[in-house]
Amino acid sequence: MEFEELRKKANLIRKDLIKMLLEAGSGHSAGPLGMADIFTALYFDILNHDPKNPAWEERDRLFLSNGHIVPIRYVTMAHAGYFPKAKLKTLRKLGSDLQGHPERVRMPALETTSGPLGSGLAQASGYAYAARMDNKRFRVFCICSDGEHDAGNHWEAVLFAAKNRLSNLTVFVDRNNIQIDGHTEDIMPLEPLEDKYKAFNWHTLHINGHNMEEIIDAVNHARAVYEKPTVIIAHTIPGKGVDFMENMPEWHGKPPDTAQAKEALHELRTLGGKIVGEHE
Amino acid sequence: MINPKAKLSKKIFSKEIDMIPTRNGYGEGLVIAGEKNENVVVLCADLTDSTRSNYFKEKFPDRFIEIGVAEQLLATVAAGMANYGKIPFISSYAAFSPGRNWEQIRTTIAINDVPVKIGGAHAGISVGPDGATHQQLEDIAIMRAMPNIIVVAPADSVETKKATIEAAENGKPTYIRFAREETPVFTTEDTPFKIGRAETLWESKDPQVAIMGCGPLVYEALMAAKRLERVKIGCIVINGHTVDPIDEQTIIRAAKLAGAVVTVEEHQINGGFGSAVAEVLSRNYPVPMEYVGMPNSFGESGTPDELLEKYGMKSKHIVSAVKRVLKRKA
Numbered sequence: 001m002e003f004e005e006l007r008k009k010a011n012l013i014r015k016d017l018i019k020m021l022l023e024a025g026s027g028h029s030a031g032p033l034g035m036a037d038i039f040t041a042l043y044f045d046i047l048n049h050d051p052k053n054p055a056w057e058e059r060d061r062l063f064l065s066n067g068h069i070v071p072i073r074y075v076t077m078a079h080a081g082y083f084p085k086a087k088l089k090t091l092r093k094l095g096s097d098l099q100g101h102p103e104r105v106r107m108p109a110l111e112t113t114s115g116p117l118g119s120g121l122a123q124a125s126g127y128a129y130a131a132r133m134d135n136k137r138f139r140v141f142c143i144c145s146d147g148e149h150d151a152g153n154h155w156e157a158v159l160f161a162a163k164n165r166l167s168n169l170t171v172f173v174d175r176n177n178i179q180i181d182g183h184t185e186d187i188m189p190l191e192p193l194e195d196k197y198k199a200f201n202w203h204t205l206h207i208n209g210h211n212m213e214e215i216i217d218a219v220n221h222a223r224a225v226y227e228k229p230t231v232i233i234a235h236t237i238p239g240k241g242v243d244f245m246e247n248m249p250e251w252h253g254k255p256p257d258t259a260q261a262k263e264a265l266h267e268l269r270t271l272g273g274k275i276v277g278e279h280e
Numbered sequence: 281m282i283n284p285k286a287k288l289s290k291k292i293f294s295k296e297i298d299m300i301p302t303r304n305g306y307g308e309g310l311v312i313a314g315e316k317n318e319n320v321v322v323l324c325a326d327l328t329d330s331t332r333s334n335y336f337k338e339k340f341p342d343r344f345i346e347i348g349v350a351e352q353l354l355a356t357v358a359a360g361m362a363n364y365g366k367i368p369f370i371s372s373y374a375a376f377s378p379g380r381n382w383e384q385i386r387t388t389i390a391i392n393d394v395p396v397k398i399g400g401a402h403a404g405i406s407v408g409p410d411g412a413t414h415q416q417l418e419d420i421a422i423m424r425a426m427p428n429i430i431v432v433a434p435a436d437s438v439e440t441k442k443a444t445i446e447a448a449e450n451g452k453p454t455y456i457r458f459a460r461e462e463t464p465v466f467t468t469e470d471t472p473f474k475i476g477r478a479e480t481l482w483e484s485k486d487p488q489v490a491i492m493g494c495g496p497l498v499y500e501a502l503m504a505a506k507r508l509e510r511v512k513i514g515c516i517v518i519n520g521h522t523v524d525p526i527d528e529q530t531i532i533r534a535a536k537l538a539g540a541v542v543t544v545e546e547h548q549i550n551g552g553f554g555s556a557v558a559e560v561l562s563r564n565y566p567v568p569m570e571y572v573g574m575p576n577s578f579g580e581s582g583t584p585d586e587l588l589e590k591y592g593m594k595s596k597h598i599v600s601a602v603k604r605v606l607k608r609k610a
Contacts (some may be wrong), residue, residue, distance in 0.1 A: 063360075104363070105393050112363060113392040119356045119384055126360025126368075129345070130321075133366075153384065156353035 001044050003212045009079065010040040010212075011268060014241045016075045016088060018264045021255035024091040027100065029132045030238035030251040031145065032072035034176045034209070038143070038234060039076040041215040048138065054109035060138050061111050061127060065120020065154075066145035067101040068253070074098050074111070082109055118151025120144060121171060123208065125229075128169040137170075139223070143172045147179030150188045157199075161229040162201040169229040170222045174209070176238040178249040197231045209234030212228075231244035241268055281507075282502075286481045287470040298465040302458035302496060303401050305437035307332025309444025310369060312439045314340050321361060323347050324371040329392060330460075331371035331401040351515065354380040358396045359388035363387050367395055367448055374400030374416035374457055380586045382422055389453045390428045391573045396454075397447045403433075403457040404546030405574060405591060406584035415579040417543075419457055420494075421551030424524040429453040431524040432475055433494040433545070433553070441522060442473045449476065459546070461584045463496035478527035480534070484514030489602050490534035492518040492543030494553045497572075497593060501544050504598035513602065514538075523553050528560045535561050540605045544598055548586075549573040568604035570601040 001009070014036045021027050042062060043049070049059045064073055071091060078085045083097075090096035097106045101115030114120050124142035131138065148154055161169055175193065177184050184190055197204045203225045207214040215234070222230035238252070239245025242264040245256075256264055282288055291297045314336055316321045323331045323345045337344040347354045351372055358368035370377060378398055388398045400419055407415045423431045430452055435438040447454040454475075466590045472479055480503045481498070486491050489508075491501040498503050498519045505515040520527065535541055541561065543554030554571040561567060572593055579587060588594050 103391065105391070112360075113387060116383055116387050119352070119388055121359035122353050122356030123363065123388055126357035127364045128360075129357070130361040130366045132319075133342075153352040153356060156348075156350040157356070159350075160347070160353055160357060257321035 006040055006044055006212045008046040009044055011241070012038045013040055013072070013075050013079055015265055016078070016085065017071055017171035017267065018242070018256060018261050020075060020091050022258065022261040023089050024093070024255060026092055027071055028068045028253050028256055029254045030178065030248070031066065031069035031174065031176065031243055032051065032243060033242060034236040034238045034240045035069055035072050035143070035174055036240065037210045037212060037227045038172060038215055039072050041123065041212055042141065043076045045216055046219050051077070054082060058138050062103060063120050063127070063140065063142040065114055065126040065142055066117060072104040073102070077109065079266045083172045090176055117145065117148035118153040121154055122157035124169060125157050125166055128166045129164055132166070132168055137187055140169045141172070143174065144194070146173055146175045146184050147178065147188060149190050149193070157198065158200050158202070165227045166229045170219060171229065171231045173227055173231060173233045174236055175233050176236045178238050178247070178252055180249070180252050182249050194233055201228065203228040203230040204233065205230065206233040206235065209236035210240060221223050243267055283480050283483050284478055286472070288315065288481060289466045289468055292466045292502070299462035300437040300463050300465050301460060302434060302437050302440040303332045303460065305398055305434065305440030306337035306401070306444050306456065306458050309441040310336040311339050312441070313445050313448035314343065317367060317442070317448060319365060320367045320369070321345060321360050322369045322371060323354055325349060325351050325377065327372055327401070328418060331399060333371040334432045351377040351381040352384050353587065355384040355396070356388050359392060359394055361392035363392065364395045368398070369399055371395040371399045373414060374403040374419045375414050378419055378423055378455065379416055383431065385425055390426050393428060394453065395451050398455045400455060400457040402460045404459050405579045405587045405593070406459055406461045406546060408461065408584045408587065409581045411581040412578040417548045417579065418551070418572045420523055420545070420547045420553055423455045424556060425551070429455055429524070430475060430522065431455045432522050433457045434521050435494070435496060435498040435519050436463060436467055436468050438465055438469065438471070439473055443475065443521065446475050453503050457495070460494055464499045466473055466499050466502065476522050476525055476527060478518050478520045478522070478530040480516060480530065481519050482515060482517035484509065484516070487507040487514040487516045487538040489513065489540045489542060489605060490516040490518060490543060491542045491598060491602070492520050492534065492557055494523055495546050497544045497546050500593070500595040501598055503595035503600065507595065507599055509601060513606070520553060523556055524559060526556050528564065531557055532564050535565045535567045540567050540609050542572060542598060542601045542605055543569065544572045544593070544595060547573055548576060550576055568605050570605040572598050572601050
């Protein structure tokens with residue numbers, strides 16, 4: 001897919017995300033919106049996968065450590081053809097595969113179960129280690145939040161992946177600077193984050209997490225790195241695409257109400273007022 | 281009398297009985313499981329020798345993964361490996377795993393339903409001089425409260441070996457607890473063992489009480505039964521090595537035959553094996569019960585023998601509990 005097409009796709013995905021969160025009545029807004037571009041790039045360009053055969057042995061594995069942003073994964077997977085978009089309406093509803101936090105047992109294509117923060121990188125590292133034991137060629141990707149860098153379990157995994165030179169592992173850190181209680185640098189300062197990874201013997205990159213070209217280039221770069229795992233620190237704007245949500249920690253853990261969803265959808269449809277909305 | 285079908289050691293009540301720590305059985309089981317299936321891997325959190333994971337490491341160095349002093353990492357790396365298709369055993373002291381990494385076990389192993397095997401060494405008060413921090417006495421409670429994980433507390437080293445081998449093949453999250461000290465090897469290779477099925481080791485003609493235990497204290501239960509036989513108190517002794525899923529049928533049968541129950545475990549009375557037995561009986565066949573175990577207290581430094589004496593978990597304490605429960609029988 002061309003970069004421009006990917007950008008359009010990401011915008012469509014954002015719209016469906018807002019509708020989905022409104023329908024669910026609970027859930028997270030900021031993180032999923034901020035990661036729409038990276039998920040679009042992953043599912044429509046980067047990942048070697050087959051939506052019609054999710055159990056395909058040679059597929060790349062994508063672990064989502066910060067499970068609370070899973071709505072964006074659900075919407076992107078629906079767009080990629082894993083399941084009908086109609087299913088998105090069941091998010092967080094009784095009996096749905098689309099649990100509030102991802103559960104592998106209910107939907108194997110999610111690769112694992114996550115939600116409690118700080119444990120995804122270790123699982124991805126264990127998976128990458130096991131795959132390397134068997135000389136598997138697929139890559140393991142892991143998406144982490146910046147807030148979960150507060151957790152010891154995450155840094156234990158940073159040590160483990162470096163010790164074992166897991167070059168088949170590529171990590172995206174969603175560096176959006178917010179977490180539930182406020183800004184990351186107020187809660188528990190993480191900077192200089194990239195230097196920390198360097199000091200832990202990781203290969204590091206930093207990108208604008210909304211620039212398709214940079215996202216895809218970074219992964220291509222990571223593929224060429226041997227002997228080290230790669231972390232891509234992706235600077236993102238929480239709530240990206242919806243003016244009143246951008247950079248506001250209070251949108252971490254709540255969905256929009258009807259009026260807010262209407263405003264958000266208007267903004268996404270008009271690309272921030274740059275074009276005239278078709279349905280308004 | 282001893283149930284002949286249990287095929288217990290001929291040396292069972294002799295001074296020549298073999299004394300081997302249950303952890304050795306774990307180490308031996310790991311090697312056999314590793315020989316049977318190349319997907320078996322062992323991860324250890326800086327306690328390779330004392331958990332006997334070194335037996336496996338020496339045999340299969342490429343399938344042994346050192347994790348360092350990081351039990352949360354131990355559980356989560358293993359969860360990833362099991363998700364891929366390996367059969368990871370994770371070895372540490374029970375105080376730390378599942379003591380420290382309970383949430384990671386819950387989320388990434390039990391909810392995730394991946395077949396990680398948790399080996400909890402140095403469980404119980406008999407850890408001895410290390411003191412309260414290293415004496416895990418709450419692990420059965422916290423693990424049996426968790427759905428989708430099998431909890432096994434084998435009675436001796438032979439049984440621990442069997443449990444380890446079977447755990448490698450059961451496809452499920454499984455917790456095996458074992459201990460530091462040398463304890464009597466009273467079962468044999470021929471003793472029946474299957475995870476989920478309790479074994480009747482002793483059954484008198486007219487039993488007045490059923491003593492049910494798990495872990496090495498099952499031997500103390502047998503010693504108590506022998507002492508009680510001399511004063512004409514008939515017993516049933518059940519080895520309830522699998523705490524979850526518990527063998528309801530065997531427990532109910534024994535309660536019906538004996539009409540009173542004493543439970544025995546090297547664990548807090550609160551929430552442990554005895555509680556699991558009580559949950560079965562209160563629903564199905566309530567009888568008077570007494571509990572031998574840790575009385576809602578942390579331990580302390582001392583020799584294993586001194587500690588079992590002080591906190592009341594030896595055969596003489598089981599005999600006293602039997603006498604108490606018999607007084608309560610209508």
